[in-house]
Amino acid sequence: MIELKNISKTYKGKFYEVHALKNINLKIDKGEFVAVMGSSGSGKTTLLNMIGLIDKWDEGEVYIDGKKVEKKNIQEYRKKYITFVFQHFALIETDTVYENIELPMLARKVPKGKRKETIKTLLSELGINELSRQLPTKISGGQKQRVAIARALASDTEIILADEPTGALDKENTEDIIKILRKLAAKGKTIILVTHDIHVAECADRIIQIENGEIVINP
Ligand SMILES: Nc1ncnc2c1ncn2[C@@H]1O[C@H](COP(=O)(O)OP(=O)(O)O)[C@@H](O)[C@H]1O
Numbered sequence: 001m002i003e004l005k006n007i008s009k010t011y012k013g014k015f016y017e018v019h020a021l022k023n024i025n026l027k028i029d030k031g032e033f034v035a036v037m038g039s040s041g042s043g044k045t046t047l048l049n050m051i052g053l054i055d056k057w058d059e060g061e062v063y064i065d066g067k068k069v070e071k072k073n074i075q076e077y078r079k080k081y082i083t084f085v086f087q088h089f090a091l092i093e094t095d096t097v098y099e100n101i102e103l104p105m106l107a108r109k110v111p112k113g114k115r116k117e118t119i120k121t122l123l124s125e126l127g128i129n130e131l132s133r134q135l136p137t138k139i140s141g142g143q144k145q146r147v148a149i150a151r152a153l154a155s156d157t158e159i160i161l162a163d164e165p166t167g168a169l170d171k172e173n174t175e176d177i178i179k180i181l182r183k184l185a186a187k188g189k190t191i192i193l194v195t196h197d198i199h200v201a202e203c204a205d206r207i208i209q210i211e212n213g214e215i216v217i218n219p
């Protein structure tokens, strides 16, 4: 599903040069659930941003679904394949839960009836039916993360990237979110999760360790 070949990324300023990723080679299959671990500053977010086509790599090649991604086409590929779930949810506070989940479908010009049906299914799957008309300011952290995941799923992309999605959650909610991610992987979604928490990482099919911009463990 995703392949990185010899990917390098350097952040350059007037007075600094950080080699955030050094010659990364990585292959992730469709439906795989991969966790990325590593100390702070090791390059986890940069790696996720390369896979998520948010930022451009300096060297190397990225393949998605067997096709080489040209840098000039990264936006198109991102829209087609990628969804991000963030630790801080990034919900729109003045919109209801329903409207937040609807957003990616509006952006994709999904017809109203189909939007309604999809949101109903997602609310039910994530156990948050009763929150439909609530504002994000009125719900708990665990509920917010479920809404953020529902919104991510509304895009219905094949690849879901999550940067510390359980970082702000308690144990019980963390376990629920992991269960949801596992279910998604079982359905064929490809999931890449960055986490500091070994218990969270152990729920993945594979744990990749990155240190100093290099993959040091990739079983
Ligand atoms: N936009 C940026 N400009 C300059 N340096 C950056 C930028 N983003 C990240 N870095 C540096 O690149 C390295 C890797 O960062 P990052 O990928 O955010 O690591 P992690 O997510 O593992 O904490 C760090 O040394 C960080 O300071």
Ligand SMILES: [Mg+2]
Pocket: 044, 045, 046
């Ligand atoms: Mg990070």
